Amino acid sequence: MLSVSATPLPSVSEPVAPAPPAAVQDAPRAERRPTLSHRLEYAALRGAIGGLATLPWRQATAVGAWLGRMGYAPAGIRRGVVERQVAAAFPELTPARVREIARASYESLGRTTVEAAIMPGLGKQGVLELFEQVDGWELLEAARAEGRGAIVVTGHLGNWELGGSYVAARGVPIDGVARQQGNPLFDRFLTSTRERLGMDVVWDGHAVRRTPRSLRENRVVAMVSDQGALGLASTYVPFFGRPAKTPRGPAVFALRLRVPILFAVAVRLPNGRFRLAFERVPVVDTGDRERDVDTIVATYTRMLEEWVRRYPEQYFWQHRRWKHQPADTPPHLREP
Incomplete structure (x- = not known):
């Protein structure tokens, strides 16, 4: 696979409903009036981001790692959930190693949060320079050369926001399917940061309507594959041997519209820079739509698992992955 080098690091089982005609416009996001609590929370957030943005990149992300560690201890936010899930995924590990991975996952989440917040200040060139290695870029180019667009699935591993921003910075038209945040002020801020780097944001409630149109325009549509999405159906496939509820929308779109799927992941390297990797997901239409969809979903979930096994400390274990089964x-395969 192609490897692209960058310059030094700078100082982020039910079918989907049929899509309506292209002439139908997306419904606007529900406008929610911010509460006083939302405003105070947002003011504190913007103040923190403003302060972090004045720091060199490495120092800012180090602050993120420190904040993440505080979430693990002494705060203990979801610490039990994280340690139980890590232990269930890696039963061969000692308790000490489980705690080590758990603590590191909080540090990674802290870094990812800060990186996503200050990333727009880098500009497109700065985003590109964060990457030390890109594998499989030619697979994305080949997929788009087919002229039907491409679906990219990823998971909450490494820095998923930065991976999408890299694609946008390379000049590829990309839609990122995202959840609406609870704080409407923060939701608008997060959307604007994504858009400043060239990514169009699609609320997950609009994905069924918007995705076919975007693909007809030969755009890339990026979706996370390890959490439920509003309006998109799910199925249960193995993740570390346990049944996990997983969105099946990417597989349905691929089969219905004959669109290629790629799995992608952006992981943090020891030197603080990133590796982005693309893999083609096989799409086989045997005529048994339900089985074919489940096969594709299981395939990209297995790809994610393989990467999580390589970088367990960079996975978002704070999410209860096996909550719905x-x-x-x-009993031995239920949520740990």
Whole structure:
């Protein structure tokens, strides 16, 4: 696969409903009036981001790692959830190693949060320079050369926001399917930071309507594959041997519209820079739509698992990945 080098680091099982005609416009996001609590929370956030943005990149992300560690201890935010999930995914590990990975995952989440917040200040060139290695870029180019657009699935590993921003910075038209945040002020801020780097943001509630149109325009549509999405159906596939509820929308779109799927991940390297990797997800249409969809979903979930096994400390273990399971799940495979 192609490897692209950068310059030194600078100082972020039910079918989907049919899509309506292209002439139908997206419904606007529900405008929510910010509460006083929202305003205070947002003011504190913007103040913190403003202060971090004045620091060199490495120092700012180090602050993020420190904040993450505080979330693990002494705050203990979801610490039990994280340690139980890590232990379930890696039963061969000692308790000490489980705690080490858990603590590191909080540091990674802190870094990712700060990176995403200050990333727009780098500009497109600065984003490109954060990457030391890019593997499989030719796969994305080949997919778009087919003229039907491309779907990119990823997971909450490394810095998923930065991966999408890299694609946009390379001049590729990309839509990122995202959840609406609870704080409307922060939601607008997050959307604007993504858009400043060239990514169009699609609320997950609009994905069924918007995705076919974007693909017809030969755009890339990026979706996270390890959390539920509003308006997109899910199925249960193995993730570290346990059934996990996983969005099936990317697979349905790929089969229905004959669109290629790529799995992508942006992981942080020891020197603080990043590696972005693309892999083609096989799409086989046997005529059994339900089985074919489940096969594709299981494939990109397995790809994510393989990368999480390589970089377990960079996964978002704070999310209860096995919270929703089939009713007939055996007790030993239920949520840990």
